[in-house]
Amino acid sequence: GAGVSQTPSNKVTEKGKYVELRCDPISGHTALYWYRQSLGQGPEFLIYFQGTGAADDSGLPNDRFFAVRPEGSVSTLKIQRTERGDSAVYLCASSLLAGPNTGELFFGEGSRLTVL
Amino acid sequence: GENVEQHPSTLSVQEGDSAVIKCTYSDSASNYFPWYKQELGKGPQLIIDIRSNVGEKKDQRIAVTLNKTAKHFSLHITETQPEDSAVYFCAAPWKRDDKIIFGKGTRLHILP
Numbered sequence: 001g002a003g004v005s006q007t008p009s010n011k012v013t014e015k016g017k018y019v020e021l022r023c024d025p026i027s028g029h030t031a032l033y034w035y036r037q038s039l040g041q042g043p044e045f046l047i048y049f050q051g052t053g054a055a056d057d058s059g060l061p062n063d064r065f066f067a068v069r070p071e072g073s074v075s076t077l078k079i080q081r082t083e084r085g086d087s088a089v090y091l092c093a094s095s096l097l098a099g100p101n102t103g104e105l106f107f108g109e110g111s112r113l114t115v116l
Numbered sequence: 117g118e119n120v121e122q123h124p125s126t127l128s129v130q131e132g133d134s135a136v137i138k139c140t141y142s143d144s145a146s147n148y149f150p151w152y153k154q155e156l157g158k159g160p161q162l163i164i165d166i167r168s169n170v171g172e173k174k175d176q177r178i179a180v181t182l183n184k185t186a187k188h189f190s191l192h193i194t195e196t197q198p199e200d201s202a203v204y205f206c207a208a209p210w211k212r213d214d215k216i217i218f219g220k221g222t223r224l225h226i227l228p
Contacts, residue, residue, distance in 0.1 A: 004159070033216065042122075042205050042218040043160065056215050091159055102148060102214050107159025 002026075006092050006108035013082055014116050021077040021111045025094030031055075032075050033105060034067055035091040043091055049075060050098040082115045089113075118143045118210035122219030129196055130227050137222045139206035140188040146208045149182060149189045154203045154221070163204075164191070193224075201226045 005024040013019055025032050031050055035043035045059040052072045060066070064082075069075040079086055089112050093105040119142040129135045141149075147168040152160035166173045166180045166189065173180050177196075182189040193200055206219045 035218070040221075042220045045215055045217055048215050059215075093159070098214065102209055102216065104150070104162045104165065105152075105160075105216060107161065109157070109159050 004092055004094055004106050004108035006090075006111050008111055009109065010112045010114075012114045012116065015082060015084060017082050017115075019079045019082055019113060021079075021090050021092075021113070023075045023077070023092030023094075023108060025073065025075070025092070026096075026106055027073075029094035029096050029106070031095045031098035031102065032069055033093040033095075034075070034077050035093065037089045037091055037110070046077070046090075048098075055098070079113075082113075084115050087113055087115045118146065118208060118215075118217040120206060120208050120217050120219045122206050122222060124222060125220065126223045126225070128225040128227055131196055131198060133196055135191075135193045135196055135200070135224055137191045137204055137206070137224070138188060139190070139208075139219050140186075141208040142187065143208065143210055144184075144187065146210075148209055149180065150207050150216075151178075151180060151191045152205045152207065152218075154205065160205055160218075196226050198226050198228070200224060 007022045033048045034046040037043045047057040047067045049069045064080045067077045089110040091110045093107045122139045150165035153163045154160040177194050179192045203221045205221045207216050
């Protein structure tokens, strides 16, 4: 596709369940970012990949959160034992370059997670 | 880590007037300063950006100014129109690893 694709667009789950959120970046983009956005707030950095490796995962809130990008393209954000406080919109973005030449981030429309 | 402060959190201007949103950043090594616009139910979209080798950049009705000494940059929208109503975010890289950190956003209302 032409843009960043995120699935599912909406996910409702129960407290304690496991959730996977998928991001399909723009083809050829080196860098991939995950952000979390709560209502009325800015995107909060979670993790960023350069290629297959996580360049920085310092924004992951705790060890219930994990993300992978095994082939340097599609990424999956995994949340174990979900809590009500995990409810938010999870945004994925990709950019052509990474590091010092970072430029425009192209965002998907987000996955809205609701934990009941 | 990088701290990006944005203000005001809400701004209402009459259609046709100008709007200014300001951001400050903490990492003096930051060299790239984008502004994003987010409409309801969508992801943020880049509207303008500036690199640290220039002080100002314009694109039609929008402009960004940068003061590296003071570590702040501003978004200027002139001749505002109803479609400018949205949430605007500034951002800056944390130079240690170039992750992009966002401000908390400004909700801009254009009044008829």
